[in-house]
Amino acid sequence: MTTPQLRLYNTLTRSKEVFVPIDEKNVRMYVCGPTVYDFAHIGNARPVIVFDVLYRLLRHLYGKDHVKYVRNITDVDDKINARAAERGISIRDLTEGTNRIFQEDVKALGCLEPDVQPRATEHIAEMIAIMQKLIEAGHAYAAEGHVLFAVPSMADYGRLSRRPLDEMIAGARVEVAPYKRSDMDFVLWKPSRDNEPGWDSPWGRGRPGWHIECSAMSWKHLGETFDIHGGGIDLVFPHHENEIAQSRCAFGHDVMANVWMHNGFLQVEGEKMSKSLGNFVTINELLHTDKFGGRSWPGEVLRLAMLKTHYRQPIDWTVKALEEAEKTIKEWRRLLRGASRSNAKPSENFIAALSDDLNTHAAVTEIHKLAVASKSPSGEPYDRQTEMVGCLEIIGFDEFLKELPDQDDVTSDIRKSISEVGAPKAGIDLKKAGQLITARLEARKAKNFAESDRIRDDLLAMGIQLKDAKDPVTGELTTTWEVKR
Numbered sequence: 001m002t003t004p005q006l007r008l009y010n011t012l013t014r015s016k017e018v019f020v021p022i023d024e025k026n027v028r029m030y031v032c033g034p035t036v037y038d039f040a041h042i043g044n045a046r047p048v049i050v051f052d053v054l055y056r057l058l059r060h061l062y063g064k065d066h067v068k069y070v071r072n073i074t075d076v077d078d079k080i081n082a083r084a085a086e087r088g089i090s091i092r093d094l095t096e097g098t099n100r101i102f103q104e105d106v107k108a109l110g111c112l113e114p115d116v117q118p119r120a121t122e123h124i125a126e127m128i129a130i131m132q133k134l135i136e137a138g139h140a141y142a143a144e145g146h147v148l149f150a151v152p153s154m155a156d157y158g159r160l161s162r163r164p165l166d167e168m169i170a171g172a173r174v175e176v177a178p179y180k181r182s183d184m185d186f187v188l189w190k191p192s193r194d195n196e197p198g199w200d201s202p203w204g205r206g207r208p209g210w211h212i213e214c215s216a217m218s219w220k221h222l223g224e225t226f227d228i229h230g231g232g233i234d235l236v237f238p239h240h241e242n243e244i245a246q247s248r249c250a251f252g253h254d255v256m257a258n259v260w261m262h263n264g265f266l267q268v269e270g271e272k273m274s275k276s277l278g279n280f281v282t283i284n285e286l287l288h289t290d291k292f293g294g295r296s297w298p299g300e301v302l303r304l305a306m307l308k309t310h311y312r313q314p315i316d317w318t319v320k321a322l323e324e325a326e327k328t329i330k331e332w333r334r335l336l337r338g339a340s341r342s343n344a345k346p347s348e349n350f351i352a353a354l355s356d357d358l359n360t361h362a363a364v365t366e367i368h369k370l371a372v373a374s375k376s377p378s379g380e381p382y383d384r385q386t387e388m389v390g391c392l393e394i395i396g397f398d399e400f401l402k403e404l405p406d407q408d409d410v411t412s413d414i415r416k417s418i419s420e421v422g423a424p425k426a427g428i429d430l431k432k433a434g435q436l437i438t439a440r441l442e443a444r445k446a447k448n449f450a451e452s453d454r455i456r457d458d459l460l461a462m463g464i465q466l467k468d469a470k471d472p473v474t475g476e477l478t479t480t481w482e483v484k485r
């Protein structure tokens with residue numbers, strides 16, 4: 001088998017390029033992480049899931065020990081100060097609590113932990129070192145307790161976002177301040193009042209601006225230049241533009257990262273997500289409350305719904321899309337009953353799809369094809385199952401695979417479904433119900449309709465109503481059920 005070349009869309013060049021790592025024994029990726037002042041919303045989940053899939057693909061292509069993924073935690077920010085004051089708690093309590101929930105949320109979405117999750121507050125020394133380099137080289141200056149980056153000192157500032165200067169000024173919501181030499185100059189360091197978090201520096205007690213944090217953490221953990229830098233499309237300007245300005249001017253390289261990748265926007269039911277529209281939804285609410293669509297959703301459903309759209313396309317987050325993702329997963333669970341995880345190997349078509357700028361949409365379609373093939377009488381179901389498992393590992397369905405029903409325990413997934421519709425509350429014996437449903441399915445397949453009807457009546461007497469249907473994917477007869485009140 002020939003490994004297909006990995007091609008990635010680079011925002012810097014506006015084109016899809018063959019990915020060539022600086023050192024294939026140490027492939028390095030940095031992704032901007034959360035500012036931990038509030039619950040992460042579902043738009044924040046998109047880059048976390050997208051770059052988790054890229055991380056897994058890189059590990060598959062270059063080997064687990066040859067990829068380093070860094071995603072930072074921004075734990076110093078004016079939004080954090082304001083929120084802690086509002087809630088009357090310490091900054092440390094707010095950032096610790098918020099970060100703990102973020103880690104639980106993204107774990108439930110099936111994301112691996114990055115190799116390093118550096119915290120901004122633990123990299124103040126690196127930030128000061130970069131600022132000193134910039135001042136020495138004439139790219140930054142200190143004024144009234146601030147340190148500012150001198151934008152006109154960099155000839156090709158704006159190479160990533162490619163915006164005209166006046167648009168950049170508007171986009172950066174530039175603050176006009178007397179200590180600035182140019183309106184475009186941005187803050188690297190600012191003075192802190194006594195009641196604000198602050199660190200000693202050559203320019204007095206103060207705290208960092210947001211952009212310098214990522215330049216410092218990526219330098220510390222990945223070096224002066226590295227392979228991939230990722231984040232949401234909204235970070236291109238000013239955040240990533242300014243990261244590039246700081247790192248390139250401090251270290252004197254032509255690039256900070258070779259490839260800049262950005263995921264598209266997420267909207268909810270056709271509208272921009274906003275607190276004022278009332279459609280603002282957090283990962284935590286989706287997982288644990290009935291706020292979206294009147295019910296909670298398993299992490300694997302949220303993950304699949306996200307991956308069905310290519311990462312650069314805008315995504316419309318809808319209840320219908322989640323229901324469809326759930327149906328697909330149910331079908332995969334049924335088809336993979338008894339599948340083994342040993343010797344799992346993804347199909348070539350699947351790897352080719354992911355290698356084409358992380359085309360998860362095409363990759364999920366390939367898994368469907370394997371699912372259908374595993375049911376075809378002429379196919380080799382064992383091989384197709386093994387390939388499906390291999391594919392699902394790479395798009396991050398580890399937990400799903402761990403919970404696959406055993407071959408001989410044909411009732412386990414049926415029991416799971418019944419318990420989901422409230423059987424325990426209705427006092428139904430799940431084991432017995434599962435056995436009866438399985439027996440009836442077998443009777444139907446054998447066209448023993450008298451037996452099938454008899455069992456149906458027994459189940460009805462227990463309070464379980466059956467509904468027969470044809471599976472839309474495989475055309476196979478299936479049974480769904482609900483608990484009668």
Ligand SMILES: [Zn+2]
Binds near residue numbers: 031032033214239
């Ligand atoms: Zn960043």
